[in-house]
Amino acid sequence: MKKGLVKHRYLHLMIMPAFLLVFVYQYIPMFGMVMAFQNYIPAKGFFGSEWVGLDNFIYTFSLPGTMRVFWNTVFIALMKIVVGLIAPICTALLLNEVTQRFFKRGVQTIIYLPHFLSWTILSGILIDILSPSEGIVNQLIQWLGFKPIFFLGNNDLFPYLLVVTNEWKEFGFSTIIYLAALTSINPALYEAAVMDGAGRLRQTWHITLPGMRPIIVLLATLSMSGILNAGFEQVFNLYNPLVYQSGDIIDTYVYRMGILSAQYSNATAVGMLKSIISCIFISGSYYLAYRFARYRIF
Template sequence: MNNMATELIKTQGVSSTLKRRNTAQRYLDHKYFFIMLSPVLLYYIIFHYAPIYGVIIAFKDYKIMKGISGSPWVGLDNFKELFTGLYFIPVLKNTLIVNFYKLLFGFPAPIILALMINEVRKPLFKKTVQTITYLPYFLSWIVLSGIITEFLSPSRGPVNIILTMLEFKPIFFMASVDWFRTILVSTEIWKTVGFSAIIYLAAIAGINPEMYDAADVDGISRLKKIWYITLPSITPVIVILLILTSGQIINDDFDQIYNMLNAKVMSVGDVIGTYTYTEGIQKMNYSYAAAVGLFKNVIALIVVLTANFIAKRFSDETIF
């Protein structure tokens, strides 16, 4: 009996050793791919993982001259100030509202666009539509905010010129609390919808064409083919992207909002990103700003994990 146990242990040991050797050999066989990947790995190590050390200033009264290690510990005082202050809760509310609208209207938009482009039969027209729709993605928010401001200008913008011609009063859209969130959501969709649709077009391109041929033989309409073939086939991609996008419910687009924000719409447009910038950079309250950022990232992680857990309960497609 002891001999059998000894032999079994030896066999398992040899097996694990062989697995390690095989794994190491596979890495060596593909070493050039890892060399090509090294710049990306270095980028994440230097700019994403190494700075994690600085998170501890959220628990300190950080002083520049004393440095991170020399600054005194304050425990959870910054987080207490976070939840008892007058400004953070309205800012959190604005962030959740804006990002919820972006998720509600922005997430289905590229799916719908991809389905519409896929149904176009003329290649030249299809390429033209794709180019026009994803072109705004390559423009910075600094450029786009200037274009949007001019486009919606109450004195010379084409929208207000048309409203004046129809005998309506001009509307100062960029300074209106009723319109500002709508502008944020619509411009975000306009900028990203074409580029995001590429992912779904790639997923659609991977669908077996024999399924569509069989549907044609059965006389199924194009709308039913979309509903019963295309959408079910790209559902795994939709689910995974929905899980990843759900974390953005707490992460605002700082570039967009900062370049469009003005004093008139602070009550509805000031979000966590702009609030952190004001506290951390302008007021140099670094510890408090770090506490805000840490809180935001923890909430985003919880949202992603929750979305992944829910998806796992109802579907086999999850990120882990």
């Protein structure tokens, strides 16, 4: 081992800045999790605050809105994961059939552009577009003879609005990944399928999708780690008190509890539980990826 360290010392030096960055910003802050077991008072600090055991967890989950927040998070995140897998795969398959290179590249660029915009910018655009009085969407609805819809204030529509707008922003990035996966498929397989009389649908089902399976399994597995990440930045910029019932997620709940209400210990308890559940989900998804697809990520 010592010889290996000496032999690869320059590689270790190259990775040291990244290691220090992760250690300082990811691991050292983990010490703050002790607040979940304390009646934390900033003036007293970690060592002076009173230890209360699991009281913060019991109190937080006795609140009427806590379980609703967990349900909203799982529901929204699951919809994003499912749509985030289906839409890019379908788009990649359709673009793969396009023979005109200029048109194909143009479509890729157009659908990829929203990925580079932050939710702060996109939320402002969406608020204007979906405005109940002057938004272009409601103007079209009124032109068709229907009443305007308050999209950002409707509890029934808001979760689905989050899913659709998130996919509009991100599916172009995933599509490019799947298009790259398509280039690794041997063209001879398609030639053999044509000789056997297989049409485009059968070629897609028996050659294209199996060839894409490793990257599909990889992205699906990695997305499971975010089962409790429904998108803080997006929700924070789009939601309001009218849609707390269906749009409030764990991250926004922790933000209001910890930052706005200064309930640091209770907010830490919720955040800690979220991390534990996410760790269980990602571990399970890694096992399933190997169990059913014989695919290892690590």
